[in-house]
Amino acid sequence: xxxxxxxxxxxxxxxxxxxxxxxxxxTLPEGEALPSVRTVASEFQLNPITVSKSYQALVDxxxxxxxxxxxxxxxxxxxxxxxxxxxAKFLTEEWPAMLSRIEQLxxxxxxxxxxxxxxxxxxx
Numbered sequence: 481x482x483x484x485x486x487x488x489x490x491x492x493x494x495x496x497x498x499x500x501x502x503x504x505x506x507t508l509p510e511g512e513a514l515p516s517v518r519t520v521a522s523e524f525q526l527n528p529i530t531v532s533k534s535y536q537a538l539v540d541x542x543x544x545x546x547x548x549x550x551x552x553x554x555x556x557x558x559x560x561x562x563x564x565x566x567x568a569k570f571l572t573e574e575w576p577a578m579l580s581r582i583e584q585l586x587x588x589x590x591x592x593x594x595x596x597x598x599x600x601x602x603x604x
Contacts, residue, residue, distance in 0.1 A: 491526065491530055492530045492531075492533040492534040492537070493534070493537070495520070495524075495526075495530070495531065495534040496534040496535075496537045496538055499514065499534070499535075499538060499544075500538075500543070500562060503543065503554055503558055503559055503562055504559065504562050504563065504566070506559070508554050509554065509559075510554050510555065510556050510557070510558055510559060511553060511554060511556065512553065512554050513550070513551050513552065513553050514535065514538075514544060514551065514552040514553065514554070516551060517531045517532050517535065535552050538552075539552070542555065542558075542561065543555060543558040543561065543562065544558070
């Protein structure tokens with residue numbers, strides 16, 4: 481995780497979103513312990529209360545569970561839950577804006593797919 485913080489959102493929220501991204505990409509697999517509050521606070525020079533608030537938001541969303549005396553762990557099913565919610569968010573919020581822009585630019589599905597294939601070929 482990078483230690484760069486954006487001034488437009490609270491740090492605890494950004495830390496939560498970074499943890500969500502790590503669960504989504506598999507860096508933090510289900511059943512895995514999250515780094516301790518002290519470790520994260522020290523590593524990123526944050527107030528431990530900020531880290532705790534971030535972790536509590538993950539607990540409140542049902543993505544992480546507290547195990548008394550052991551720490552915080554990614555819950556089973558957390559990744560699937562995140563994928564489902566992120567897909568729904570993409571389809572209702574992001575995709576309509578993209579589609580509108582695509583139509584504005586007069587792009588076709590064929591053009592977009594051809595461009596994607598061309599870039600895919602360059603990355604292979």
